Amino acid sequence: MSLIPQFSDVKAVYFDLDDTLCAYWDAAKYGLRRAFNDHPEHGYTEEQLLAQWSIAFREFVETIGKTHWYEKYLTSGEITRAELMRRTLERLGIYDDELAYRLSHTYHVERQAALILFDEALPVIKVLAPDYHLGLITNGPADIQRQEIEKLQIAEYFPHVFIEGEMGFGKPNPKVFELAQESVGVEPHEILFVGNSYKHDFLPALEAGWRTAWIRRDSDVAPSSRTGKPEEKPEDGPEPDITIYSLNDLIA
Numbered sequence: 393m394s395l396i397p398q399f400s401d402v403k404a405v406y407f408d409l410d411d412t413l414c415a416y417w418d419a420a421k422y423g424l425r426r427a428f429n430d431h432p433e434h435g436y437t438e439e440q441l442l443a444q445w446s447i448a449f450r451e452f453v454e455t456i457g458k459t460h461w462y463e464k465y466l467t468s469g470e471i472t473r474a475e476l477m478r479r480t481l482e483r484l485g486i487y488d489d490e491l492a493y494r495l496s497h498t499y500h501v502e503r504q505a506a507l508i509l510f511d512e513a514l515p516v517i518k519v520l521a522p523d524y525h526l527g528l529i530t531n532g533p534a535d536i537q538r539q540e541i542e543k544l545q546i547a548e549y550f551p552h553v554f555i556e557g558e559m560g561f562g563k564p565n566p567k568v569f570e571l572a573q574e575s576v577g578v579e580p581h582e583i584l585f586v587g588n589s590y591k592h593d594f595l596p597a598l599e600a601g602w603r604t605a606w607i608r609r610d611s612d613v614a615p616s617s618r619t620g621k622p623e624e625k626p627e628d629g630p631e632p633d634i635t636i637y638s639l640n641d642l643i644a
């Protein structure tokens with residue numbers, strides 16, 4: 393079996409990881425709820441904590457690239473994750489670094505334990521692996537992304553792995569796509585990128601001259617989401633080669 397006919401000249405397929413191959417936001421939501429419930433000393437409900445965490449998360453994500461936190465975030469998820477919990481508690485008038493650390497630790501452990509591949513991901517990867525160069529391009533801290541790949545047991549299928557934390561820069565930086573192209577040694581139009589983020593996956597891949605599949609899933613909603621809905625395509629934004637709702641849609 394191979395890719396659908398419209399991708400007949402494709403020789404390499406890169407996948408995004410979180411919410412493309414695995415249900416990251418579902419795992420994150422579960423981990424947060426466990427953390428807030430397992431350490432009730434904060435005296436607030438799970439919903440109250442989640443609401444404050446969401447605000448702290450949005451503020452942090454908006455500025456992290458421009459602050460000293462980015463350097464820390466690249467190598468280890470722990471420091472910024474604990475800082476986010478500290479800020480969450482601070483928003484409720486709680487100044488307790490030790491509690492913030494315990495919340496952060498439980499969140500991490502439970503999130504990693506709950507992380508699973510989407511049902512169709514492994515069968516699709518196995519179908520493609522013998523005939524295509526396969527790779528991963530994923531944003532996030534080096535240690536966390538490596539742990540995810542290990543937990544999901546998919547390393548053997550992906551000889552080409554590009555992680556933001558290891559490179560020091562991530563999607564949508566065009567350098568990421570240049571390095572990934574060099575690694576597989578084929579022309580840009582012979583590479584297909586499959587990702588869930590319109591801005592961080594699809595747009596830069598299109599810029600790089602790659603073929604594109606935008607995967608949209610109902611579960612692709614961050615705990616900090618304001619709308620409760622997956623990312624929308626901007627009205628006048630370019631169209632991906634294909635918009636899919638399951639990885640099975642890539643297979644002929």
Ligand SMILES: [Mg+2]
Pocket residue numbers: 408409410411412587588589
């Ligand atoms: Mg993703």
